[in-house]
Amino acid sequence: MDLLWQQPRRNTLVSWPDDVDQRLDILVRAAAAAGEQTSRSQVLAALVATADTNTDAVADLLHAYRRLTADALAADNERPDLPTVRTPGPTRTQR
Numbered sequence: 170m171d172l173l174w175q176q177p178r179r180n181t182l183v184s185w186p187d188d189v190d191q192r193l194d195i196l197v198r199a200a201a202a203a204g205e206q207t208s209r210s211q212v213l214a215a216l217v218a219t220a221d222t223n224t225d226a227v228a229d230l231l232h233a234y235r236r237l238t239a240d241a242l243a244a245d246n247e248r249p250d251l252p253t254v255r256t257p258g259p260t261r262t263q264r
Contacts (some may be wrong), residue, residue: 173218174211183213188242198251 193209200207221227 174214188239188246191246192242194254195245195248195251198248198254201252201254202250 193212196212197207197209200212220230
């Protein structure tokens with residue numbers, strides 16, 4: 170059986186706010202806390218692959234995202250309860 174996550178890859182450039190990028194790191198750390206060994210790209214792929222494609226659902230997601238205040242994710246950026254995850258390859262620079 171062929172599995173979707175093992176199919177050929179395509180690189181995608183994503184540009185988004187720093188807090189959203191930090192949120193992705195939090196999701197990877199949460200997966201690690203649950204015993205999963207994963208990567209940022211696998212978490213993103215899982216979110217996209219399992220997202221509801223109903224037009225109203227997609228519109229609701231966009232509206233909810235666009236209504237978030239600048240500090241909406243700040244409380245979740247520091248999660249001492251989650252393990253630190255070391256990522257392979259070069260590190261991203263902090264701004």
